[in-house]
Structures are given as structure tokens and as C-alpha cells.
Amino acid sequence: MIGKLLFAQSSELLDVKTNNGLPPNLALDEPSLSYTLKGVDINMAAYMAELGFLANPVSSHVQSAEMGNQSLNSMALVSARYTHKAVDIVSLMASAYLYSLCQALDLRAFQEIFLAALRPKAFDISAKYFYQVVSGAQLESWQEHIWIALEDNLPSTVSKDSTTRFLDLANSVKPLLLDLFVLRADPDGDEPGMNPTTVDGILIIQDFTAELAAVARDLFIATREYYAQNPDATPFLGAAAKRMYVFVRTDLGVPMHKGLADHPVRKAGDGRNGNGLQNTGSWISRIYRAIRDDRVAKVVGECL
Numbered sequence: 001m002i003g004k005l006l007f008a009q010s011s012e013l014l015d016v017k018t019n020n021g022l023p024p025n026l027a028l029d030e031p032s033l034s035y036t037l038k039g040v041d042i043n044m045a046a047y048m049a050e051l052g053f054l055a056n057p058v059s060s061h062v063q064s065a066e067m068g069n070q071s072l073n074s075m076a077l078v079s080a081r082y083t084h085k086a087v088d089i090v091s092l093m094a095s096a097y098l099y100s101l102c103q104a105l106d107l108r109a110f111q112e113i114f115l116a117a118l119r120p121k122a123f124d125i126s127a128k129y130f131y132q133v134v135s136g137a138q139l140e141s142w143q144e145h146i147w148i149a150l151e152d153n154l155p156s157t158v159s160k161d162s163t164t165r166f167l168d169l170a171n172s173v174k175p176l177l178l179d180l181f182v183l184r185a186d187p188d189g190d191e192p193g194m195n196p197t198t199v200d201g202i203l204i205i206q207d208f209t210a211e212l213a214a215v216a217r218d219l220f221i222a223t224r225e226y227y228a229q230n231p232d233a234t235p236f237l238g239a240a241a242k243r244m245y246v247f248v249r250t251d252l253g254v255p256m257h258k259g260l261a262d263h264p265v266r267k268a269g270d271g272r273n274g275n276g277l278q279n280t281g282s283w284i285s286r287i288y289r290a291i292r293d294d295r296v297a298k299v300v301g302e303c304l
Contacts, residue, residue: 003086006093007048013100014041021111021155026103028110028228029259030161036257037103039280040096047096051089054082095288098296099280102233102248105241106256109233114223115151121215122147129208133181142180149173162217170213177205231256240303247299252290254283 012018014025014037025041027034058078064071123143134142153172157165181201231249234242248254255262257280264277290296 003048003051003090003093006090006097007044010044010093010097010100011041013097013104014038016155016158019104021158022104022107023158026100026107026257027259028107028224028257029261031159032161034259036259037100037280040100040284044093044096047089047093051086051093054086054089058082091288091291095284095291098244098248098287099254099284102245102254103257105233105237105245106227106231109236110224110227110231112236113227114220115154117223118150118216118219119147121219122150122212125208125212125215129204129211133204145176145180146173149176162220166216166220167209167213169216170209174205174209177208181205228256228258228261243303244299247290247296248287251295252286254286257283 013022016022016024024031025035025038027036058075062073062075065073126143126146127139130139130142150169150173153169156172157169160168233245237245249256262277264279264282287296
């Protein structure tokens, strides 16, 4: 049951339909090129299958022995061996899941930093284009509505590469802008530039979305490069989560996965901590060893 819980949570963490806006396979770089934790997802399914197999009872296979005198035999040794194997598999699942969680925390921190930087730029661009339509408190209301729409639509674009993602994101607010223009338009349609069906209204909306898409894309790429240089999610974490995150990232030296840049087929010494680049399984094995030698248990105690 512990393994089933880990498998279910891991599956939801890697799936864009259930992870609340994180990228598919928790990849930092472009989704069409990088499949960072796809191998972890497949491994977790294999672990769960083996764990489920080990959970089946052996009693239905018991044979009579000692010339029929022992119709039932003790399965204590079999139970002990299978339990030992099951503990090992759950340890593998826990280490893979903990690795995935730390990756997810870094991606969420990167996302929050990006959104914090994008908000004032989105407000500036909207003020630049809509000052001729509204002003004062009404402009501020438009800006808030546009920002809320951007935040709401951002998760639906997470599977797209940045080359097209932010154009689609900017275009997603066009229906809102049309509604705002219509509400602002003169009931008789006599005020020029207010109605979205006029040439001026269409051009304003088109120019706004084009600039917003370009600025958002450039800012996203720059923020991604900045965060990849020194990933640190601790400012966004509570005390317990921070302790476990620091244990994995600092004490064990398991880094954030940057995607294709961390492909292990590179010259030795290009990686971190003087170990050269390693594959995902090698990093997860560090956490696995820490689970088996009780170092993780001590950290869990500190978290509690």
C-alpha cells in the first residue's frame, strides 16, 4: 500500500493533467526535446508491478510433505525473503519519488520567479496600448483582468515549446480583450477607437498580444537560464520541506536536472562535484543508499 501511494503520487506529479502547471516529465528545457523523468515514470510502473506480484499469497501453492503428514507447511522463510525484497522495491520507489519531488520544487520556484518578473511587464505593455481606450482605475481593472487570464491560461500551454507557447498564451486573452472593448464602447458605436470591430481596435489588440508574446518568451528563456545556473527553491518552502530539499540537494549533492545539458555522454569532469555528468538513475541511487543506511530516516525525524 505504501508503494501504491508512492506510485499514484509520482504519476500525478509527472502528468500535466494533474500537476497544476508543471511541464511534462518535469523537464526544464523544451518539452519536445527533453523527457527528463520519463524513465522514472516507466520504472515506477515496473516497481509497482513487481511489488504487487510479491504481495500475492504463497499459501495457495503449498504442497503436502512428509508422506502426507504435513499437509500445510510454514511459509515463514518465504515470507521473510519476499518482505525483504518488497522493502528494497519500496526503497527504490521512495528514492525515485523524492528525486522527482525536488525537481518539481525547483520547477515551481522557477515558475514563481518568472511570473513575478512577468507581471509588471504585462502591466506596462497593457498600459502602453490601452491608455487611449481607458485610464485610471478602469485601466487598472483591465490590467488585473488580463493578468488573471494569463495566469489561468498558462498551465494549458505547458506542453508547448517556448517558440509557440507564449504566442498562444497571449492570443488566449483576445476573447477577454474583445469583451472589455465591447463593454467600454459607446452604446451607439459613435466613439472611434472603442469598438473592437473597428480597424483601430483590432490593431491595438493585435499589437498588444504580439509584444506581450515576445516579451514573455524572452523573459521566460532568460529566467530559465538564470535559475539553471543556481537553482534554489528554499525561499518558497516551509521548514520541513526545506530540510529534506537541502538534504537531497546539498548533503547528498544531487543536482536539479537541466535536461539535455545534463546528458551523461559528455567529457568526464564537465559535471558537478567532480563526478562528471551522471544519468538520472545514478543520482537516484544516491538517495536510495541514504534511505537504506537510515540517513533519510534521521532527516524525517528532524522534519517531524
